[in-house]
Amino acid sequence: MTAAFAWAADGSALIIKGKEGWLFAGWGSLTHVDPAGIDKSVRMIARTNELLASKGIRLEVLMLPDKVHFYESLLPDDRQVSPEVRQRYQLILGKLQQAGIATFDDLAVLRSVQASGKNVFYRTDQHWTQDAADATALATADAIRRDVAQLAGQSGSGTALGDTTKERRYGDLAELFLTPEEKKKIGREIYTIRRQAEGQGLLDDAPAPVHVTGHSMVQPYFGFPQKLSNAIDRPVSLNWKPGNIGPWVMLLEYLESPAFRQHSPQVLVWQMYEPNFNQGPDAAGLWDNASVMPDDEWMQRVTRAINP
Template sequence: MGRNMIAGVVAAAAAGWLSLTYAREAMTRAPAPTAPSSPSAQGQPAPVDIVEGRDGWLYPGWDYLVDERPAETASAIEQIVKMAEAARARGSRVIVLLIPNKARVHHDRLPEDRAAWTAQYADGFEQLAVRLRDRGIEVETVWPQFSPRDAHWTGEAGEAAARQLATRLAAFQRSKGPKLPVPRWVEERRLGDLAALAKSRGDLRWSEDVFQRRDYVPPIPGKPTVEVVGNSFIDTYYGFPQELSRQLHAAVEHRVSYSGQGPWRAMRDYLANGEPRAAVIWQIQETSVSSFTPGALP
């Protein structure tokens, strides 16, 4: 079996595993919902694990918005500042890569009650970025496309985020460094993680979707000066670290911890065990701030 075929099999297996790991841990660890902050606000829909939207779209029910959970968000902000300062004390430039929840990006396909509820909290994501910047944190926000029945961004969105971020890292670009080739797109059919979770409970309505990922290419060798830490969004399956490496013409390390609490675990692990890097990209999804606060880490 050739190296590319082996890589493809491994990638497909990893995708299924990381998707179900993320979904199942999120389902068991997400905190109870909070009530609306205003008595005149649209009432919150009943909590469910999987939200069924329009046109067959599925949303993770554990994805709370940062502005509907102010106490949890405030606590998470303090922890972001604390951990970023610890990384900077090791000589690292820290950039927080903020990813919004799927419900914000694809608001138009939410069911009517959840669309009305989400509309009440339309500004929270950008306000989170502003609050972090006011505390001295360098922040890059993205607005990615998500897969219809999966909790993650698409491979195209992961690569686009890497190209956007690379513009901030021009100082680390090696103009004469090795050039990573652009691999071909590989299509594979599988259940999205939310559809797979539904199937595990006996709901067989959902069919497999076509996902695109880049074929395997050997990474750029050498000692990394940039490290990306976060959860499954930065797994190589979605192409983010490879595309960032290709843009910088330099090796890029990535440290992944799966689930909603992954960004907290990954940064904690980097601070405890990782080699100091010149730059650390800390990927944090909105749900990691609102639903999976760092205080719940084991």
Template sequence: MTDHSHTLFQPSAQSGPIDGTRRRLLLALAAAPLAGTLSLLPRRASAAASTSVIEGRNLWLYPGWESLTDDATPACLKAVDLIHETTGKLAAHGIQSVIVIAPLKARCCAENLPDGMTMSAGVAARYDAMRSHATSIGLPLVNAVEAIAGVDAAQEKYIRADYHWSGHASEAVAARVAKRLTSAGPLKGTAGAGTRLGKWNEEVRYGDLAALLPPDRKKAVGKDHFIVRTAGAAAGLVDGGPPVVQVVGNSMVQPYLGFPQKLSNAIDRTVGLTWTFGDTGPWKTLLNYLESPAFKANRPQALVWQFNEGQMMNLPSAAGQWDAASVMADDAFLDRVSKAIA
């Protein structure tokens, strides 16, 4: 599977919904080329195809490969420890970190799960368990569940027949990250370099989960209304310089859904972006950035590292969960981090 990284999002060159980018996202499906959908589907989803899609109430779809009963909390806490060890290495070189874990769609939109389907007690408590553990070891972990809960009731929190959170939820989490960053102290860089946000716009297409269904069910579920920003005005005559903050993550933080733009707007600074598909995984994605010429040329003041709750139990060594090039021993991952930032 091809590994696509999108690096150095610059507010002065607004990133709008680019058709070519959306087509490339489909490579994460490892399935039929269905144009015009977003995708973050991991390897095991493509293997099971439509059988991995849960049809809920009101034509809502959920990813069936993310278990609602097997909490795997101990493995998730080990991942939090590894994240903490990694961010400690970054901090020793003057780079602060903020961690974002995108919650399960079922956690934020449980009201449309199928009748009789609920999260187990362990899964229900898992997100708070990770947050509590992060707090106890001093890891800055943003409460994305709380941020998304605050989205206006008139707006979707996750896209009905798609894996991803909505543009409004993405921006709500980005705003929470901005508060965490600015509360840690003054940001470097030039004020006035932040992204100018465009107006909300509606685009109609099939969600990525709908695209996995058989044709008759896909037609019955229908297309989604993606509410996303149009490209805003350029930042003006201010030269924002290199990114003060770098976002590293998966397609939850891609420009189409507005995360880097909102973060840049909220902190009024230039924000860089490195994102890859879900198959690459958060560990290799971070290495992609730290081992890149962009990092060597400019070390940011802060790094925002984004994960998915449904993959938190998978460490770098989780063979079968990441593409082959992304699997490595946990110690090898830390060694590469140390070498990259030395």
């Protein structure tokens, strides 16, 4: 999800330096909502959902909310979130649900985490905490159990959770966008990381009935796929990449892979991100050049991958 570009309808820079050392990514708009772009994305997801359903695969869209929803008060005084952006997550969620796409309100899940006194995001990082990842994984497991009567595989094949450890380092926003002097002033922070249980890997030898595709929020470092596997008591497979790759190419990469052809999952969890949800596969200047393609081409390749 790391980006080396600037895009925002309100002229944001790459980073927003907030109060009390809080940093925010600056490539999503704090004031502008793009309903036409949101509608276009929903239509493409709905068509993908139909194609997957024709093969007996349940699509679950995991919509992650923007960091600013939780720490708006820590933005600088000259940066305000518009009422439209405050409602953007619910707008997207409602349109997905109206289109018959399985999803759930992760903003509400993460507000509960915050209400319990825990941080949802790291101060100098664009990524979520283990507490947030764990809560979302449990909510995802609940959604899977709600929508799928019986997962394939054997009980006891889920990932065993290891002990947690602490790491002290700079967040990615600090590492990427602050000068050495600014980094020293803002300081490192403590990350809670769950170690892998001894003798187990994330990808079990048995075929995984659930696959997760997404960006760096769902990488094993933050604990989401391990917690999901533990919660559903089945293996979970995963493909993800850092950088400004985007959700469209990540899904396409998996659907065109030998892994999908050889063993398609019962459930495909497609992780997306609220601030750039309105940007489709053709969003030149937002995604890495190699990830950009016309919407029609993306849809054609998805169709061929699912129905070869």
